[in-house]
Amino acid sequence: MRSRIHYTKPSITELEVGYATDAARNGWGEHCYDYIHRFEAMFREHLGVKHAIATSGCTGALHMGLAALGIGPGDEVILADSNWIASVSSVVHLGATPVFVDILPDSWCLDPALVEAAITPRTKAIIAVHLYGNLCELDRLLALGALHGIPVIEDAAEAIGSIWHGRRAGSMGTFGAFSFHGTKTLTTGEGGMFVTNDDVLYEAVLTLSNHGRARNQKQQFWPDVVGFKYKMSNVQAAIGCGQIERIDALCERKHAILDHYRSLLAPWADVIDLNPEPEGTVNGAWMPTAVFASRTGVTRERLQQAFAGDGIDARVFFHPLSSLPMFGSNQGAANASDIAARAINLPSYHDMTDEEQARVVDVIRKTLHG
Numbered sequence: 001m002r003s004r005i006h007y008t009k010p011s012i013t014e015l016e017v018g019y020a021t022d023a024a025r026n027g028w029g030e031h032c033y034d035y036i037h038r039f040e041a042m043f044r045e046h047l048g049v050k051h052a053i054a055t056s057g058c059t060g061a062l063h064m065g066l067a068a069l070g071i072g073p074g075d076e077v078i079l080a081d082s083n084w085i086a087s088v089s090s091v092v093h094l095g096a097t098p099v100f101v102d103i104l105p106d107s108w109c110l111d112p113a114l115v116e117a118a119i120t121p122r123t124k125a126i127i128a129v130h131l132y133g134n135l136c137e138l139d140r141l142l143a144l145g146a147l148h149g150i151p152v153i154e155d156a157a158e159a160i161g162s163i164w165h166g167r168r169a170g171s172m173g174t175f176g177a178f179s180f181h182g183t184k185t186l187t188t189g190e191g192g193m194f195v196t197n198d199d200v201l202y203e204a205v206l207t208l209s210n211h212g213r214a215r216n217q218k219q220q221f222w223p224d225v226v227g228f229k230y231k232m233s234n235v236q237a238a239i240g241c242g243q244i245e246r247i248d249a250l251c252e253r254k255h256a257i258l259d260h261y262r263s264l265l266a267p268w269a270d271v272i273d274l275n276p277e278p279e280g281t282v283n284g285a286w287m288p289t290a291v292f293a294s295r296t297g298v299t300r301e302r303l304q305q306a307f308a309g310d311g312i313d314a315r316v317f318f319h320p321l322s323s324l325p326m327f328g329s330n331q332g333a334a335n336a337s338d339i340a341a342r343a344i345n346l347p348s349y350h351d352m353t354d355e356e357q358a359r360v361v362d363v364i365r366k367t368l369h370g
């Protein structure tokens with residue numbers, strides 16, 4: 001039996017181990033925020049933003065950001081139907097109504113024309129999720145947001161390393177949210193980051209993130225509002241410091257893996273779409289994804305079976321959120337359900353070998369040619 005190929009795996013070196021060890025040994029008392037502040041500073045610099053707050057995850061960063069924007073019952077938030085539930089759960093927790101729109105067939109991200117058509121007087125935010133590292137059409141979304149006075153939020157959990165005409169994903173919206181879950185390009189096990197260039201929003205989220213205690217509040221244990229507790233620990237931030245020092249190498253390797261898939265799959269380029277990389281952009285390539293042309297007859301189920309048979313973890317493309325029971329069990333938007341039915345996420349991790357990529361492509365070849 002050949003060794004199992006996992007779909008993602010973190011890259012942890014002596015650098016991260018050294019920092020984490022130091023944090024575990026010395027990062028207490030007056031040093032209990034040292035790595036957190038250092039990680040936030042390095043992340044700000046990497047992204048080119050004014051403010052960053054380390055969090056327990058992307059979900060918490062989104063929850064606090066949306067809460068700080070005052071989103072609540074009666075409000076509508078527009079996002080793509082093809083998404084992981086984490087992108088919408090905070091909308092639900094805040095009592096607002098998610099409005100799902102279909103995706104574009106090439107980027108698998110929300111279609112700006114459908115976003116525009118979905119805007120109502122109740123629309124209070126647009127969540128642009130850069131799916132699998134693919135970039136949303138930010139120019140059009142930001143223009144729509146500006147025209148209608150609606151904040152555009154970037155869920156960049158999958159898009160560290162993605163660049164839109166010189167600016168990094170997550171740095172362009174009203175705020176951005178990142179995830180450092182164990183499957184993500186930069187990981188702290190669990191963890192995330194809230195980022196913004198807006199001073200007022202930053203102060204509001206900082207207060208919310210500290211159980212509602214404003215930083216200028218002089219009274220001890222005196223919350224000003226009911227807040228949240230979505231913090232990152234100093235030990236996790238220490239791992240994050242090692243990861244962010246290596247961020248260029250981590251992203252370059254992800255990109256190289258996508259490029260290598262592209263060349264291995266070149267013979268089938270007319271029937272397999274991989275993550276796009278339009279002119280002027282860089283795809284962070286978090287998750288190489290293959291979408292098979294309808295005429296090949298290849299289905300998600302056949303792909304799952306073929307990969308499982310060869311000891312390879314391949315993930316299904318996200319189910320349309322509107323097809324989930326809590327959102328109405330609909331059939332899903334047209335592209336969102338159609339693409340998911342003939343797509344698969346391919347394994348990709350820092351230490352993946354060319355032989356392992358060849359094994360993945362071999363399964364695809366066999367699936368296509370019987």
Ligand SMILES: *Cc1c(COP(=O)(O)O)cnc(C)c1O
Nearest residue numbers: 057058059086087157158179181
């Ligand atoms: C991973 C992910 C999340 C959730 O991040 P956590 O850190 O697990 O909270 C949210 N949105 C997207 C797009 C993700 O990929």
